[in-house]
Amino acid sequence: LQYNSFEDPRCEGYLEDGRTGMSPSTLKRAFLNNLFYVQGKFKALATPNDYYMALAYAIRDRLLQRWINTAAIYTAQGSRTVAYFSAEFLMGPHLGNNLINLDIYKDVEKGIAEMGLNLGELLEQEEEPGLGNGGLGRLAACYLDSLATLEIPSLGYGIRYEFGIFDQEIEDGWQVEITDKWLRFGNPWEIARPEWAVEVKLGGHTDHYVDDHGRYRIRWVPDQQVTGIPYDTPILGCQTNTANTLRLWTAEAPESFNFNAFNSGDYLGAVYEKVVSENISKVLYPNDDSSQGKKLRLTQQYFFVSCSLQDMIRILVGQELPLEKFHEKFAVQLNDTHPAIAVAELMRLLIDMHHMSWDSAWSITQRTFAYTNHTLLPEALERWPVELFGSLLPRHLEIIYELNDRFLDEVRIKFPEDDSRLSRMSLIDESGERYVRMAHLACVGSHAINGVAALHTELLKQDVLYDFYQMYPGKFQNKTNGVTPRRFMVLSNPALTELVTSKIGDTWIKNLGELQKLEAWADNPEFQQQWRQIKQANKQELAAYIQKHNGIIVDPNSIFDILAKRFHEYKRQYLDLLHIVTLYNRIKANPDIEITPRTFIFGGKAAPGYFMAKLIIKLINSVADVINRDPDVRGRLKVVFLKNYNVKLAQRIYPAADLSEQISTAGKEASGTGNMKFALNGALTIGTLDGANVEIREEVGAENFFLFGLTAEQVYAKRASGYNPMEYYNSNAELRLALDRIASGFFSHGDTELFKPLVDSLLHHDQYFLLADYQSYIDCQEQVGLAYRDQDRWTHMSILNAARMGKFSSDRSIQDYCREIWKVEPVTITLENSEVTDS
Ligand code: OAK
The missing domain is CATH 3.40.50.2000 (Glycogen Phosphorylase B;)
Incomplete structure (x- = not known):
């Protein structure tokens, strides 16, 4: 052990050894040790990836003391915690960011250079964890950074997709998609926690029965079960000791599940079951701002939500808090409707598994959740065919029906004799094929609903969620996005x-x-x-x-x-x-x-x-x-x-x-x-x-x-009064020339068909008013x-x-969420050799 506490003022006051020391000499030694003992390489054979890994492990060691202290202090204090539920976390590479937040970037750059290496090149080696599509996933990542920097107890909950967003190649000008094998060389930033695995049920049917005490009960009899294994990544704040956790779930087949198949000699059948289970966390759906309505996608959503809520109950029970305090311990933010099934799942867990009354469960549920909407596009509003939904989540469908009956009664009281309002607001769309409307479930099950910019929130209130705004004006808030x-x-x-x-x-x-x-x-x-x-x-x-x-x-x-x-x-x-x-x-x-x-x-x-x-x-x-x-x-x-x-x-x-x-x-x-x-x-x-x-x-x-x-208003007015893009084409010579050039095959080796769909869509529809805005x-x-x-x-x-x-x-955004929605306070993390650290 080396005690370097006095070499560097940042290390003052806590034990510093070969795995925590920040001084250049300690870091260098740690790096070389990892090259030897972790990568099993010496310089002559080391690849850039070996060097990256050696450095990543050295830096991870420096996070661990903070991470463990953070968890210990949150546990000891039973701190109120934000749980950010998101199907996407577009984190980007960790190493550089951790060097910045630890405030050792320059020292490390120098130390690495002294060994004849280039930090920039090592950083380039990191496979990006691209577990998101775009804005929504990247926002979640910025928010985790700010939560840690502001010392807010928080957990990010999501899915550990084996394949993140595809890699894009361009061939002959066309996009070609390549699978993103981001875990190929291992991931030094995560730690698996199989000891906290949870079971998730899927499919089957429900049984209504009377228990031994004469009480009416409902039991879900699934036809499939999967295990969720959590993988934790530390999220370090900037110049603070707080290291929060991003907890991502991987789906596996339960060990016992294929036992019968094995015993009956159906080896391939047993392996098949395993493959089916593991498919759940296999790949990120690559759609941005649109919903495909695939069963596997709903399964993914339910899988991570159920794992996360069960995990939170484990944490609560571990801190000897009663279930009635769930909403006091946790504030859950739903990142769009992807995790909205959480509303029904928390109800199920509280009522069926923990025998709480409907009214108590509902009060806890509503006080737990808040919902952020991220889109105005109708095609992105998630809805699931009732049949598909019921085949995967039969018990949740029952709960949603019951919620809907009670909710529509409330609507009737507030707006009597208004049947069209009832059908517009129902959790079930019954205008044709029947669908479960996830945005409605999120609105009803949350105490706060927010848009992500002032204009967006206004448009939600006036248009997409107009009826819900009339029903619950006090739930609506704006939280303009931010970036780290x-x-x-x-x-x-x-x-x-x-x-x-x-x-x-x-x-x-x-x-x-x-x-x-x-x-x-x-x-x-x-x-x-x-x-x-x-x-x-x-x-x-x-x-x-x-x-x-x-x-x-x-x-x-x-x-x-x-x-x-x-x-x-x-x-x-x-x-x-x-x-x-x-x-x-x-x-x-x-x-x-x-x-x-x-x-x-x-x-x-x-x-x-x-x-x-x-x-x-x-x-x-x-x-x-x-x-x-x-x-x-x-x-x-x-x-x-x-x-x-x-x-x-x-x-x-x-x-x-x-x-x-x-x-x-x-x-x-x-x-x-x-x-x-x-x-x-x-x-x-x-x-x-x-x-x-x-x-x-x-x-x-x-x-x-x-x-x-x-403006948005002008666009609406123009659409309402009948927009004709052809008028713009006919009256604007430069615009006409530009479109004609594209249509003529000038950019496509004379092929007049290739870009025809693009030209025609502007001339005949122009849904997005390009021609109106051209000049x-x-x-x-x-x-x-x-x-x-x-x-x-x-x-x-x-x-x-x-x-x-x-x-x-994003620090400003997060402060607004903390104050106006989550009601959480910062908790200072110290690195002193406190009892929790020693034990
Ligand atoms: C993705 C899937 C479904 C619904 C919304 C999205 C999404 O990424 N929305 C984007 O969210 C960002 C973060 O709030 C916004 O900045 C973008 O405007 C919005 O398109």
Whole structure:
């Protein structure tokens, strides 16, 4: 043992040995020990992955003391705890983030360099845990970071998918999906806890019977059972000792389950059962903002929810608290409706398993749950055919029917003689085939319902959840999303972090509002110069990445105009393309035209079954092929599609962006969070009045935001009065030329069929009002080009954008949730050699 407590002030006051020490010498020794004893390698044979693993284990050791102390103190104090239920956690790589939060990034970088290695290269080795699709999953990850940083007792509960979001390859311009084998080389960040495994029932039927005491009871007789094994990952807060837990469940066949089959010699039959069980946590459904209605998906949802609630009851009982205090011990947040089955499951556990009365169980349930809605798109609202639902969860269906009877009685009392309201609000859609409506279940079973940006919450109240707002106005709240500045600034943009810190100190990292102090520097020529140089260097790095991966040379002096997010028609990547084709047409018509050089960068995945989204990816790549090669363009325009957009790539992209494209049809994007990450890194936004763009613009000032397009209200009005996209096509020559160019086969080797579905959808439907917003977008982009020519003005705007992002820290969001929904308080974790640590 080495006692280094006095070498480093951060280690003061607690035992420091070879597995906890933060001094460079101790870290180095730990690294080399792990290379030898964990990886079984010496330097000559070690691969970059061996080095990554050796470092990851050294850092994990440094988390463990904090993690164990955190658990011990929460247990001893019986702390009120947030349980964040989410089918997705898009965590991104852990190592770099843990180095930042432990505040040892630079020391480790130096120590690693002294051994002739490069930290950046080791970080690249980490397989990203991509257990989410996009916004909703990444938000959950940012919230875990903030919960730990704010020292709030919390658990993230979800699914340990064996395959996360697919890897995207591009072949001949088309997206191709490859399975994401993220666990291939092992995962140093998780610890399996088989001792806390739980059993989950599926299928079968229910038995109604009278027990030995003459009481009426209901028993669920399942026809399948699976075991949930928890895998825990520590979630360290920034510059605090708190290390909370992300607990993800893996499905396995119960040991006893195939016993009979084995005994009867049906080996393959027994193995088959095992395979069926393990399928449950096999793969993440790759749909963003849409629901497929597959039984396996409902099984996944029920599986992780049941595991988690049973786990929480175990924790409660372990702390000798009565079940009646469930809602005092836990505040459960439902991340959209994916975990909404929890409402019925908690009722079942309390009533059937723990013999509580209906009324007590319902009171506890409603006080436990709160529901966040993340979408206004009708296709994303989850509903399950009653038959499918009943075949998997027969007891839950009974409970939902009973809940519905009681709920509709309440509606009748509040709104007498209103049958259409009853059918609109029912938990069961009976307008045709019968469905269970998960959003309704979530609304009824929760004490709080929130949207994720001010506009979104208003639209929920006026439209999607209008009846529920009338029924329960007091339940509705807004909680505007936020992002963690640790990952999306400190880790991903070290140069800017250092510049900012040199001027205003480093407390902004945990109190983002302090960035406001940068406003004083917005017109300082020297500061502006430094700000620009950093952006330039970040752009050069991205340019090198583009050259390496796409073979395209781009000009770091051009505007880096970036659209990076999932592909969806409402997000309007296609509108960006229409702008590109318009600029190209102008050049072709007049090769000497003055155009501010731009590099258009796209990134994002399309759901594998989403034909139109995949065709837009193909169109981007096809347009890129033509424009990038055309000598008339003289390099003034470049188009780049970066494949496999994920958290790692996002971290490279935000710091290098000049212009952030946030161009969804107003009223469609619930919030957006990429918009916040871009602005935090000094990109200016071109955007519609949609989602959180509205609030971003309010914060940064209208003069520092490029606004275009119809408002949500105008979109509704236009739709109501009969929108005809053809009118725009006929009356706008540039628009017509752009669409005709695409339709003519110019970008598809003469093939006029390939992009026809895209062109036709705009001309005949244009569900998302691209043509209505086209001219406004083109004009606004003109303003962007002009603004960029005045570098002092642009830099001034860029600084103010970053300086005014304080509101969009996920720390602020989490503080709002804590105060207004969860009613939880921070708990300080100490590292002293307390009794709990010794025992
Ligand atoms: C995914 C599946 C179903 C429903 C919603 C989603 C989703 O990702 N929604 C997104 O959530 C983000 C976080 O709140 C928002 O910023 C995005 O606007 C929203 O589309």
